[in-house]
Amino acid sequence: MNLVGYFFRSSIGRKILMAATGAILIGFVVGHLVGNLQIFSHPDKINGYAQFLHQLGPLLWVARIGLLVAVVIHIWAATVLTLENKRARGPVAYGFKHTIRATLASRTMRLTGYVVLAFIVYHLAHFTLGAAQSGTFKANLPKYTMAQDYAVAGFPVVKAGTQVDDVYSMVAHGFQSPAVSLFYIVAVGLLSFHLLHGFDSLFQTLGWRSHRWAGALRAVAVAFCLAYFAGNLAIPGAVLAGQVKPRAVAAATR
Secondary structure, three states: OOHHHHHHHOHHHHHHHHHHHHHHHHHHHHHHHHHHHHHHOOHHHHHHHHHHHHHOOHHHHHHHHHHHHHHHHHHHHHHHHHHHHHHHHOOOOOOOOOOOOOOHHHHOHHHHHHHHHHHHHHHHHHHHOOOOOOHHHHHOOOEEEOOOOEEEOOEEEEOOOOEEEOHHHHHHHHOOOHHHHHHHHHHHHHHHHHHHHHHHHHHHHOOOOOOOOHHHHHHHHHHHHHHHHHHHHHHHHHHHOOOOOOHHHHHHOO
């Protein structure tokens, strides 16, 4: 059996695939949040950031396809492992459920995973494709002229004077709907809950967890997930509180 076949055909291999793809997805959601938090800075920041990503062209699509492959493999491995566990238990249900040591996060991994998948699909439709934006705003996506250079690692990648899509206003407009903001908050809360167990499982699968520092690892995982949730909560929260507004609204009420 070759190495690729081993990963896809054996339980241990599938667990490693889940851990590896999970690590990739954790890196993505953290980077995504850091980029989105630029909404609290000058509009040049998040608009320049979005334009920089668009300028990557084929490289951006390579990254998107890579993430999509990671998501598909992660879901496939989780589903197959779940079915294997059910078959191993057999048709006779346990008289007593051994869930005392299992955390709530671990017992709800499959449910939160499917909700997170629905959230990803809607998030892409909402902000990446613009399909879920209101008709008027979608048809008249405002443009923004960069007032200053946008730099990455000290190198200007979007020059001042460049006309770009006004992502700042798009995000602010999108979260003005309480229903949309509530959905995002609940979904990101479930994603954070999903990450809580995933973070633990990642280290255990890769053999990086020991009894000696399991408690410290758990504390780090909890702190990480709380910080991630708070960061994502801050964006729709600031829009609903009127602290972040589409530029046209902000100018009219200044």
